[in-house]
Amino acid sequence: MDSVTLSTVVMVLYYCINAFFLVAIVAGFFRTRNAQEAVLYGIMMVPFVLRMLRLK
């Protein structure tokens, strides 16, 4: 595999890492019993959602 393809594979793996933690954040949002924590989970979600959608 040439190094440019390898870099692309690494980038794909990063989207997987992003998705993995986004799922955990969303799960935390629905699981929490604390209103303030829920809001913070919501704010924390934003960069992960935007990266997943390749918008930021």
Added chain:
Amino acid sequence: MTMFHHSMLVLLCIVLAFGVAKKFRLSTELSMFAAALAALAAHVALPKGADPRSVLSLPEIVRHVVEGACTYYDVCLIFLTATYFMTLYKQAGGVAFIVRRIVGAFHARRFVCLVLLTFVMLIPGAITGSGATTVLTVGALVGSVLAAMGVSEDRRTALIFLLAAMSAACPPINLWAMMAAAGANMPYVGFGLPLALLSVTGALFSTFWLAGRGRPVELEKALADLPEAPAAWTWLRAMFPFVVLIGLTLAGRAWPFSFPILGLPLVFMLSAVATALVSPVRLRLLEVASTTVHNLLGLVGIMVVVGILNQAMTLTGARGLLSLAVVTLPVTVLFAALWIILPASEGVLQYAVAPLFGVPLIMLFNMLGLNPVISLASWAVMWPLGDCLPPTAVVGRAAVMELGYTGDYYRGFVRTALVPMLVILAMCTAVMIYSRELGALIGG
């Protein structure tokens, strides 16, 4: 009303909104978020001075909030992956195994043990540039050994924080120096020696000040107090994930033009996979991810919110006003005040302070004929000490979390850390003042 008044009032609104939100018992993270929104509202409502200004629409304001939230995305990903790796390692029993072995081998040699622990703490931050990563990877492990050596809860939490701060300052990677140097178009060259001298001295002083004295370790009792490790653990298994971690990180340095750029988050995730492979117990990978995110909610949350606040302050001129205020101070006042200004600003804005204050200060010091490399190195050791200060207190909070600290944050932990902190700050201030002479001496 001038732009100076405008930005000053925005700053006032930030402080007021933070205070009011705290009064209503909102968490620090949400209070800072409220302060950022208040800054944006004040910016829209207040006159902006004599010069014409562009129209700022509501969607653009929303864009600034969201863009700000993305500022520290990369740092957040490092925090999450590093903690995920170490949480898996801990659950697999690896931490318990290593701590028991270290206590068993070094219980009679306190000095050697402390020097060893200091370097174990310095390595993760030195190669990643992040104090939080140090705490999240080896903090709990070293904390457990310190507990077994009879170091009190206050002292060991303070020490873990101080060593983490010094590890972040330690070369080769010092993010503050790198960011400020990049902003000032200076090569990141010549920083190694001054950073190493300051950070290693600071780390060793902290270690021996806080943990140097103590009763000899009673091996039987210490081992009985420590958690048991699964019998299948061996040194080979225990080291494998760390070999992956260090191997992949160093491979990128040793063969930079043939080894692919993996980045720290992927390296931590691969180390997590290595942990899962060698673990003698079955690990619940998804559940650990949820626990990790929950444990890091405050830490990652504050980084996201600080990004929003920083963007709001930049948009409104409040950030520029602070920066201008610092660089227009008389030099003697600057010398006398930087040891407070730098850690305090780190507590508010995190890494954003490096380009914010660092770049104008480099230009100023250059103009004054001081050595910019040595000076920046001294600031870059002072900045991380602010990571236990409010409102963000990222590394301090990480230390408290990892060590399960039960005492009072300020009267216990921060107070205990105060003496070594002041000594390090004094040492850095002296280095800054005599930067020209030291530069000539060590070639910085």
Added chain:
Amino acid sequence: MNLKFVKIMTLLAVIASTGVAGKLFHEHRSFREPVVAGEGLSSVKKLGDYSKSVAGTINDANVYIFDSGVPGGAILIIGGTHAEEPAANVSAQVFTENLRVTQGRVIVINRINTSASTCTRLGEAYPRFFHVKTPWGTKKWRMGDRTANPLDSWPDPEVYIHYPSGQNLAYMDVRNLNRNWPGRPDGMLTERTTFAAMELIRAEKADLTMDFHEAELEYPVENTIVTHQRGNEVAAMTSMMLTSQTFDVPIGMEFSPTALHGLSHREIGDHSDAVSYLAEVAEPMLDRIRGITDEELLMSGRDRFVMKAGEHKLLYAPIDEKGWPADKRIARHVTTVMTLLQVHNMLHPDRAILVEGIPSYAEMIEKGVGAFLHDPSAAPKGRVFYD
């Protein structure tokens, strides 16, 4: 407060804010900048035509070639190295839209790091676009970042090690085009981009290159031409001529430091036969001590906080109520190249490059740069390109 209510409201706020901001981010990233190429255009190539390493990527930039057909020298004009410095790409575009070459060749890249122009710099609160008034309406460009978009180059290393010098730089500099020269064909996106540009310089046998930049007033390398040591004479004479005859604020000249790697003025000269130059002009919006950040500041270059720093003698360029308007910054860059060519032609008549159609400094200051940018809707289709 009811937990369920809080969660629903939070979710709605997250969806609404990411939706609104996402739409704006998308609009910014996908906006295409029209370029009406001048009558003298011979061909438009792609950077990828010179090296496959960048073909098909976002940085496969347009390369505008103006060939007189008369033997002479060749110059490469580079805009958009740092997409947060808009005078750079607009200056390049003034050449693309007006140039006629009567001897030698002129090659222009308006946006060498297109990726960097598809996002704004995090934490700097930049506007997404900037506009220039023209006689036929308003022309719009993307405002950008100093470094390539992480969507195109992810992840960054913990420390960026420059090829081939091995010099350590901050991690984000792996996406900073002016730390990646001379590049390599199998590196990250910006390294591949500079490698392709080096291939272009070698293939087209460029005699000289000019890389446009802007700098904060606190930065010592300001209002100056930075030159590779081989450009000593040309740069010195250019600086003297411009300072004595044309510019109100002098333009200096300095040598490219040999210890600082990855910069165009060092590496292009070291790795090709071309003599490399870089021009800097003052842009107050890049100063960390600036006040309110908006398009008005970007285009007028007027800032009271920066003026205050000037009163404290903390700046390397003068600033007053008039600021540093974009017209002036662009006019300085364009005129610097024109004078540089004049001097080059004088010293190297066998490799002369003669050009026409470019407005003078006085014309650009008087009429505004917009007067020299053309209406894409009124232009013949074959001459409209998108960067």
